[in-house]
Amino acid sequence: MREYCMVDLLTMEYAAAEITWRRKEIARRLIGTSANIKDHTINRIAPADLELLFGLYDELFLAGWFRHCFAGTLGFSLSSRLTKSAGKTLCPKDIAQRKPSEIRIEIRIGVNFFLQYHAVKNPKPVCGIATADSLEALQLVLEHEICHVIEFLHFHASNCSAARFKRLAGRLFGHTESYHKLPTAQQIARQKYGLRIGDAVSFRFEDTVLHGRVYRLNQRATVMVRDRFGHYTDGNGRRYTKYYVPLELLQK
Ligand SMILES: [Zn+2]
Numbered sequence: 306m307r308e309y310c311m312v313d314l315l316t317m318e319y320a321a322a323e324i325t326w327r328r329k330e331i332a333r334r335l336i337g338t339s340a341n342i343k344d345h346t347i348n349r350i351a352p353a354d355l356e357l358l359f360g361l362y363d364e365l366f367l368a369g370w371f372r373h374c375f376a377g378t379l380g381f382s383l384s385s386r387l388t389k390s391a392g393k394t395l396c397p398k399d400i401a402q403r404k405p406s407e408i409r410i411e412i413r414i415g416v417n418f419f420l421q422y423h424a425v426k427n428p429k430p431v432c433g434i435a436t437a438d439s440l441e442a443l444q445l446v447l448e449h450e451i452c453h454v455i456e457f458l459h460f461h462a463s464n465c466s467a468a469r470f471k472r473l474a475g476r477l478f479g480h481t482e483s484y485h486k487l488p489t490a491q492q493i494a495r496q497k498y499g500l501r502i503g504d505a506v507s508f509r510f511e512d513t514v515l516h517g518r519v520y521r522l523n524q525r526a527t528v529m530v531r532d533r534f535g536h537y538t539d540g541n542g543r544r545y546t547k548y549y550v551p552l553e554l555l556q557k
Pocket of ligand 1: 449
């Protein structure tokens with residue numbers, strides 16, 4: 306085993322000032338190399354940027370452990386389906402039975418949280434740390450997922466509400482919480498368009514104006530419209546058709 310593979314990721318620890326310095330240095334280097342991220346505001350991003358960012362974290366925080374000692378594969382993906390958590394680490398259920406080289410762990414990032422970072426004005430801490438821009442928010446979310454990866458590799462399970470995870474995230478990255486306050490699609494809908502789930506709304510569809518209720522809010526609203534030929538039935542036997550409508554086309 307090579308010498309850096311003796312590094313124990315579970316006990317590595319950085320002082321607050323070192324963490325801040327390293328985090329800034331990573332941002333600087335990412336902006337210098339990424340084909341998509343040209344400043345601290347994320348307008349475009351590709352999975353390759355996540356890989357680049359992870360590599361910088363490995364180098365500056367983890368003593369190159371992943372590059373030199375991890376025999377498995379890391380995958381990176383972006384999703385617009387993550388609506389509550391801003392990131393997710395996917396690990397095979399049978400990780401304990403796999404050979405090191407057969408382990409594949411994927412970090413999935415909810416891309417809309419970063420593209421719409423500025424849509425709402427509130428403070429947006431991530432993992433208990435105030436963020437100034439979408440790149441910093443992305444870094445903190447990735448740091449959180451890195452802790453999940455480390456836990457999965459060492460313990461074959463990971464839980465960010467448990468004490469073990471919190472100690473790891475606190476020592477490595479100074480995190481004090483396991484959640485984010487980045488704007489969700491529902492908050493954006495409420496602040497920007499005054500829309501809430503359950504609101505009565507109308508919208509134009511082909512040549513008619515349809516009336517219905519907001520059932521779900523995401524990038525678009527799911528609106529249920531009464532329709533005696535509809536495929537959806539409520540508890541009282543009333544039938545509905547479901548429409549996906551851009552938020553800006555809805556009238557309250
Ligand atoms: Zn988590």
